[in-house]
Amino acid sequence: MSTAPRLAAAKRDWGSDETDCTVLHIDMDAFYASCEVARHPELKGQPLIIGTGPRSVVSAASYEARQFGINSAMPVSRAQRLCPQGIFLPVDIRYYRTISSRIFSTVFARITNQIEQVSVDECYMDVSGTLRQWKRPSNIARWIREQVASGFHVTCSVGIASNKLIAKMASTNAKPDGMLLIPKTQQAQFVQLMPLRSIPGIGQSLEKRLKAWGIDDVATLSRCSEEELFQATGSHISAHGLFLASHGLDELPLQTHSQEKSIGAERTFLHDTTSLSNVSGLLRQCSDEVATSLRKRQLLARTITVKLRFEDLHYATKSHTLQKPVNSAADIYPEALRLLHSMLDLDETQINRGELPRLIRLAGISTSGLSKVQDTLIQPSLDDILQEEQPETEHAQRSQLAHAERILDSIRGRYGKDSVKLGL
Numbered sequence: 001m002s003t004a005p006r007l008a009a010a011k012r013d014w015g016s017d018e019t020d021c022t023v024l025h026i027d028m029d030a031f032y033a034s035c036e037v038a039r040h041p042e043l044k045g046q047p048l049i050i051g052t053g054p055r056s057v058v059s060a061a062s063y064e065a066r067q068f069g070i071n072s073a074m075p076v077s078r079a080q081r082l083c084p085q086g087i088f089l090p091v092d093i094r095y096y097r098t099i100s101s102r103i104f105s106t107v108f109a110r111i112t113n114q115i116e117q118v119s120v121d122e123c124y125m126d127v128s129g130t131l132r133q134w135k136r137p138s139n140i141a142r143w144i145r146e147q148v149a150s151g152f153h154v155t156c157s158v159g160i161a162s163n164k165l166i167a168k169m170a171s172t173n174a175k176p177d178g179m180l181l182i183p184k185t186q187q188a189q190f191v192q193l194m195p196l197r198s199i200p201g202i203g204q205s206l207e208k209r210l211k212a213w214g215i216d217d218v219a220t221l222s223r224c225s226e227e228e229l230f231q232a233t234g235s236h237i238s239a240h241g242l243f244l245a246s247h248g249l250d251e252l253p254l255q256t257h258s259q260e261k262s263i264g265a266e267r268t269f270l271h272d273t274t275s276l277s278n279v280s281g282l283l284r285q286c287s288d289e290v291a292t293s294l295r296k297r298q299l300l301a302r303t304i305t306v307k308l309r310f311e312d313l314h315y316a317t318k319s320h321t322l323q324k325p326v327n328s329a330a331d332i333y334p335e336a337l338r339l340l341h342s343m344l345d346l347d348e349t350q351i352n353r354g355e356l357p358r359l360i361r362l363a364g365i366s367t368s369g370l371s372k373v374q375d376t377l378i379q380p381s382l383d384d385i386l387q388e389e390q391p392e393t394e395h396a397q398r399s400q401l402a403h404a405e406r407i408l409d410s411i412r413g414r415y416g417k418d419s420v421k422l423g424l
């Protein structure tokens with residue numbers, strides 16, 4: 001649920017010139033709440049809040065609930081005070097993910113494979129390759145909105161522009177249930193209408209810094225040189241990004257899966273083995289190697305694949321795509337083990353006995369669905385908000401392990417790659 005500021009004045013007709021406007025940003029409206037209404041139609045029109053428990057935060061709120069001043073990440077206890085008559089439901093992330101992946105596979109994927117999924121309810125789409133068929137990007141946006149609404153009872157807002165920054169800001173200002181096209185010739189004027197916080201990446205502290213320099217809005221920002229912005233922010237990267245953004249420009253390409261390669265590691269055993277601990281030990285080593293090279297290249301991976309070669313030289317592979325991209329062995333290894341158990345169809349007894357039904361000659365892991373860390377972590381997803389709400393234990397344990405792995409990286413950098421091993 002986006003808390004980026006919207007501006008009534010921005011939601012107007014900016015013209016119909018769609019030249020070069022091949023980037024769509026699609027954002028489903030109040031997604032968790034819409035999913036709940038889809039399976040409980042009697043809740044339609046009610047102030048609905050997803051998130052329960054006195055120590056939790058709100059994960060999503062219907063537009064009716066937002067009229068009471070409720071928004072995401074607000075403590076549930078506060079939301080209850082603001083709207084005592086509200087309907088509070090627990091988060092059912094598995095159900096929302098199922099709906100999301102159906103929408104992606106049955107609607108979005110029918111347009112193009114040039115899709116960058118940002119979170120469970122949000123993506124960018126490059127439609128330049130499909131215009132021969134669809135003629136105009138707005139035709140695609142309209143079709144998507146109809147399909148998602150009629151097939152899933154979820155409304156979505158779509159921004160259409162020449163780059164990701166403007167497409168995202170356009171969808172924010174199109175909400176709820178709207179569509180906004182910003183022609184390329186209007187994009188500078190559009191951003192310069194906005195408050196500072198409407199630019200993704202300008203948070204509370206950067207806003208404070210800019211305001212201390214007398215920069216109160218995007219229009220003022222656009223009159224600063226890159227050098228002045230460097231003085232204000234102390235960072236060349238921020239200065240460059242702000243300079244571009246204030247003129248409605250964005251150089252970041254879409255991180256679509258088709259551009260990506262994979263990163264993997266595999267080993268052949270000295271002797272073919274049926275020992276589960278040998279195979280899982282090797283997978284642990286491979287997880288560590290793969291995670292280290294992902295981090296070295298500043299990448300995150302979404303899909304984990306386990307590969308086995310048997311004594312008869314036949315191969316088997318099995319993959320799983322995670323909702324949240326990862327680059328630590330603490331996240332990759334447990335997933336690889338689950339895949340190993342399921343591809344060999346192991347039951348509890350076999351796992352306890354540690355004996356595999358077939359001789360294994362080689363085992364390995366590869367990761368794909370890669371994206372750059374800095375492009376992936378710009379916006380907190382609904383999942384991030386949700387995780388704050390989940391019990392400490394597993395999440396905290398994994399993030400501690402991931403932190404330990406980053407320390408290992410620096411030790412290995414100094415003393416060589418075999419100097420330390422990870423005990424998972």
Ligand SMILES: [Mg+2]
Pocket residue numbers: 001002027028029030031121122
């Ligand atoms: Mg949304």
